[in-house]
Amino acid sequence: MKIEFSENFKLFKPFLFEELYRKERAERAKGKDIISLAVGDPDIPTARGIVDCAVSEVRKGLNHRYPNTKGNENLRGEISAWHKRRHGLSFHPTDEVSILIGSKEGIAHLPFVVMNPGDYCLIPDPTYPTYRTGVVLSGGRMHDVPLEEKNDFLPDLGKIPRKITAKTKLFFLNYPNNPTGAGATPAFYKDLVKWARKNEVILAQDAAYCDIYFGKPAPSILEVPGARDVAVEFYSASKTYCMAGWRIGWVVGNSKLVCALNQLKENIDSGPFNAVQNAVAYALKHHETIVPPIREIFRKRSDEFCGSLESTGWKLKRPGGGCFIWARPPVNRTSLEAVYFMLEKAHILAAPGSGFGKFGEGFVRFSITEPEAKLKETLRRLKALNWSQR
Ligand SMILES: Cc1ncc(COP(=O)(O)O)c(C=O)c1O
Structure with missing residues (x-):
């Protein structure tokens, strides 16, 4: 055939x-x-304590059963507690937090829940290539937004054509940025959230490198008042805890988007192995030493x-x-x-x-x-x- x-x-x-x-x-x-x-x-x-925790969790028979797609309560609770310590933000562990099989997986799936054929997604250029995946599969269109050195590798929102903005549903961003190494300031996030609310564009900020910063701690876009109306933020254990092979990350923010993404994933996958989830819960609890x-x-x-x-x-x-x-x-x-x-x-x-x-x-x-x-x-x-x- x-x-x-x-x-x-x-x-x-x-x-x-x-x-x-x-x-x-x-x-x-x-x-x-x-x-x-x-x-x-x-x-x-990966830190010894995280590995030891995972080993003992692997031995527990209860962890051998299907994991919940959204993630277990232990991990979602530790994620909420960590965001409170790190960014001063409270997220409802059920409605505003969902676990991912690596942040790449969530990033690739998000466009399916918001994009219709013909809708635009804004993609930073240069970009982490996975931002394009779900857009292509959902029949969406892409408009590349330059990240130029003269603008500290931040997008110039004023240069995005109005006729594109009018048809834009989603905007992927990534700070601290891969590949340029640039950071975003709270002032930039404030302008961005204002722009997104005005233009009714969903912001998907990818914070995979949020804890590998060399100066001031990297801010969260969700620290901007009102950001939760328009934004979700993706997190990854891969770089922060050197757990790339364990395949786990999470998304926080707008509850409608978080729940919709989770609902889609319930139809596609189950959550990561509970032993891995509990090891990440340990990592979050001991974040400040690890x-x-x-x-x-x-x-x-x-x-x-x-x-x-x-x-x-x-x-x-x-x-x-x-x-x-x-x-x-x-x-x-x-x-x-x-x-x-x-x-x-x-x-x-x-x-x-x-x-x-x-x-x-x-x-x-x-x-x-x-x-x-x-x-x-x-x-x-x-x-x-x-x-x-x-
Ligand atoms: C910008 C960015 N986002 C997301 C990811 C994916 O990370 P994860 O291992 O959580 O899927 C990477 C991995 O290199 C990355 O560079």
């Missing part, structure tokens, strides 16, 4: 990082000692990496947080040319900025989620790299 894929599915290219993984494997197969800084996958092991050392590791790596790149002619704006360095190479090359050149001559794999969108062209993204020795070796190789060789 001839297998015909759906028209919407045909619009998908392989996920950006999958292509990079494939490239890396091919180079390794040729015997090259590749250092891959293309993806943000924390090397730091997270500062992780943050300090990333801050130190970021400082060293940026300093070294700057000294070899790279141009960059130092990140306010996150796990990435977003920089322009010392020569005038496209992102892809620069990435392939580094791969061939220095055996370093970074992510081409153009893979994140048109406004990423000219940039390269390095992830600092590898051990210090590898990062130092990367910097040594980059220092020795002669960009004028052929």
